[in-house]
Amino acid sequence: GAVVSQHPSWVICKSGTSVKIECRSLDFQATTMFWYRQFPKQSLMLMATSNEGSKATYEQGVEKDKFLINHASLTLSTLTVTSAHPEDSSFYICSARDRAGKRGAGYEQYFGPGTRLTVT
Amino acid sequence: QKEVEQNSGPLSVPEGAIASLNCTYSDRVSQSFFWYRQYSGKSPELIMSIYSNGDKEDGRFTAQLNKASQYVSLLIRDSQPSDSATYLCAVYNFNKFYFGSGTKLNVKP
Secondary structure, three states: OOOEEEEOOEEEEOOOOOEEEEEEEOOOOOOEEEEEEEOOOOOOEEEEEEEOOOOOEEOOOOOOOOEEEEEEEOOEEEEEEOOOOHHHOEEEEEEEEOOOOOOOOOOOEEEOOOEEEEEO | OOOEEEOOOOEEEEOOOOEEEEEEEOOOOOOEEEEEEEOOOOOOEEEEEEOOOEEEEEOOEEEEEEOOOOEEEEEEOOOOHHHOEEEEEEEEEOOEEEEOOOEEEEEEO
C-alpha cells in the first residue's frame, strides 16, 4: 500500500524545451502533494505544495512561471519545467499525503521514485 | 537556525551493532516527526512516524521522541550492511515538511 508513481523515471531534453512530470497516488487519495528537487549529495529542497483543485504554493526562490504545477485530481499532480536549462538538471521527487490517514495519523507522506532530468 | 538539524556523518557501525541517529528541531509546537531512509540515487522511504513522547518500536527500528528537549532519535538494532543509507529526519508543521540534511550510515560487514 501507499504507492506513489512518477513518470517518466528519467528524461533527457534539449535546452529551451519543456518537460512534464506526472505524479500519481495509486492506492490512496491525496489532497496534498509535494514537489521536491534534490541535487547530488544534497538534501531535499521543497519546491511547492500542491493542493487538489487550488493553486500551488511555491517556496521562496522557486519561479512559479517556470515550474508549473497542476493538481487536477485527488490522485494526479503534474510538474512542467518550462524552457528548461542545464541548471534545471536535477532529481525531481514528488510525494503525497494519505488523505484518509488510514496508515497513521494522516500526516505521513509517501514519495514517488523520482524523475532524473538532464537538460543538454 | 535550521528547522531540523542532523549530524551529516558518516556514522560507521559494525554489522550487528546498534546504530543511533539523532535529530533536533527548532519549533516547539511541532507535533509530527518522521524518519526516512534514502539509498543513493533513490527517493526517500518512510521508516517510522512518531507523534507522542517516548519510544515507538517497529521491528529492528525504535524511534524516540522528547518534545521538552526538542529531540528525536532513531535506533537501529542488529544493523545490517543493507541498512547503509542516508537517514533523513522530518518534522511536519502547518502543511509543510521540514527535512534535515541527513545522516549517512555505513554498516561494515
